[in-house]
Amino acid sequence: MTTPPTPPPGCPAHGSGRRIPLDTPEFAADPHAYYRYMRQFGPTTPVTIAPGVDATLVTDYSAALDLLQNPSVFRKDSRRWRALSEGMISPDSPVLPLLAYRPNCMFTDGAEHLRLRQAITESFARVSNSRLSRIVNQAAQFLINQFSARGSADLLRDYSQQLPLYVFNELFGCPAEIGDRVLFGIAGMFDGINAEQASQVLLQAVGELVALKRARPGEDITSYLMQHPAQLTDEELAHTLVLLLGAGGEPEGNLICNGFYTMLTNEEYARNGQFDKALDDTLWRNAPMFNYAPHYPVVDADVAGDPVRAGDLVLVSFGAANAALADQGADTRGHLAWSAGPHACPSKEPARLIALTGMEALFNALPDVELAVPADSLVWRPGPFNRALASLPVRFAAVTPRPAAQPQPTPAARNDQAHLPGAPQPAASSSTDGKPGRWSGFMRWLTGQ
Numbered sequence: 001m002t003t004p005p006t007p008p009p010g011c012p013a014h015g016s017g018r019r020i021p022l023d024t025p026e027f028a029a030d031p032h033a034y035y036r037y038m039r040q041f042g043p044t045t046p047v048t049i050a051p052g053v054d055a056t057l058v059t060d061y062s063a064a065l066d067l068l069q070n071p072s073v074f075r076k077d078s079r080r081w082r083a084l085s086e087g088m089i090s091p092d093s094p095v096l097p098l099l100a101y102r103p104n105c106m107f108t109d110g111a112e113h114l115r116l117r118q119a120i121t122e123s124f125a126r127v128s129n130s131r132l133s134r135i136v137n138q139a140a141q142f143l144i145n146q147f148s149a150r151g152s153a154d155l156l157r158d159y160s161q162q163l164p165l166y167v168f169n170e171l172f173g174c175p176a177e178i179g180d181r182v183l184f185g186i187a188g189m190f191d192g193i194n195a196e197q198a199s200q201v202l203l204q205a206v207g208e209l210v211a212l213k214r215a216r217p218g219e220d221i222t223s224y225l226m227q228h229p230a231q232l233t234d235e236e237l238a239h240t241l242v243l244l245l246g247a248g249g250e251p252e253g254n255l256i257c258n259g260f261y262t263m264l265t266n267e268e269y270a271r272n273g274q275f276d277k278a279l280d281d282t283l284w285r286n287a288p289m290f291n292y293a294p295h296y297p298v299v300d301a302d303v304a305g306d307p308v309r310a311g312d313l314v315l316v317s318f319g320a321a322n323a324a325l326a327d328q329g330a331d332t333r334g335h336l337a338w339s340a341g342p343h344a345c346p347s348k349e350p351a352r353l354i355a356l357t358g359m360e361a362l363f364n365a366l367p368d369v370e371l372a373v374p375a376d377s378l379v380w381r382p383g384p385f386n387r388a389l390a391s392l393p394v395r396f397a398a399v400t401p402r403p404a405a406q407p408q409p410t411p412a413a414r415n416d417q418a419h420l421p422g423a424p425q426p427a428a429s430s431s432t433d434g435k436p437g438r439w440s441g442f443m444r445w446l447t448g449q
Helices: 025-029 031-039 061-068 110-124 129-147 156-160 163-171 176-191 195-215 221-227 234-247 250-264 267-272 275-285 318-326 348-365 411-415 438-447
Strands: 044-050 053-058 152-154 291-297 301-303 306-308 314-317 393-395
Touching (some): 025 031, 061 301, 110 221, 110 234, 129 156, 129 163, 129 348, 152 156, 156 348, 176 234, 234 250, 250 267, 267 275, 275 318
Parallel strands (some): 053 314
16 A cells, blocks of 8 residues: 655645645745655646736656746746736735746747847856956955954855855946945845845946946947947846846855755865866755746747646746656766756856856865754755745855955946936935945955055
8 A cells, every 4th residue: 555645744735736836935945845746746836926826837757848848838938927917926926036037048939038048148158257256355355354364154144145246247348336226126026125126226227327328338248239230229138137137146046055055064075176076966966046047938838748838937946857867876967057048058167267267266265164953953045936045044264355456347347337417317325224245345446445
């Protein structure tokens, strides 16, 4: 006699037919227990991702891969989302800024998607690995200098969350007063706190950046996007920047933090400095985007035999799919953390280089760093999409802050420190206490002001 599957603690779905919520502390504490439970019932599971927002979650590896590689049936344009078009989704839903249509490559299909995606990949290709490494190391040293003399830090908030934002803001030639609002907007969108307002702040900030770069292009990705033969409109540019800065912010920061978690909880990785292997392990077991890749069937269809209706929101659980493959003893390099098919991450290589360089810089500066609390006491933040720690407290032997190396900001960063005459002026600072924002502080350090 087969024993019925046991639901994880706090799971409300057992025996009730109810959807499983992905935005609860219980799910965040042990998502893999939920994934094991879900997979026993088939390749998909009905879930909720926020109050009043339902979705179908694909939890099987093969089914996920088939969906991601089938753009003729499963499209990315969220204007096909039936519940949204019928007014069933609240306009202030915390998940809407990450799901609502934007004219960029994430939410387009076919030739339009290819045009917008090529602009991204070919613009990033103009940034050399040596230049990117230099920018990462400059930002890393700035951040490490802020806490190295204390002998303790929260590697999430003091380092991992901030590092990629500084890096991407310099890569995109973003002046300080715009960069502060970029950081504010990205944080609010992913935290789901005043997400609609945060999305507007971010969009306004990148709109000003577009106007600035139209007037004075530089050696930066914003300018490269403008110069690309795809001829992006200002609206497409702004929403492409929202996509890139958003993906290069919260998910990249969580990748770095989760990478530290892997290193600090696996003695072999830390002892042997196996950063590449630790990063692959992280992408396999604790990918920063655990459940995402929104798709919408153009017709009534099925996912590995499970029916879905045209216009349903269908999400891919990278976390569940990777775990399913792990049960078969597969190589961790087969993970889906970068997605797959035509919408696989267009900036995978820069993202990986940023994470690896940031991790190595921290361990090189603080070689005896270790967890300051037991690993099983760490808390994972609730949220339907992210796999993200609430904090990562560490301790180490206090180190005197290193003198800053002679800064060599890119021409874009150097030339754009002040608005041009007639350029759009920034809105009020996102800082609520009137103090300069984090990006302003970094730019002052970088330029020696």
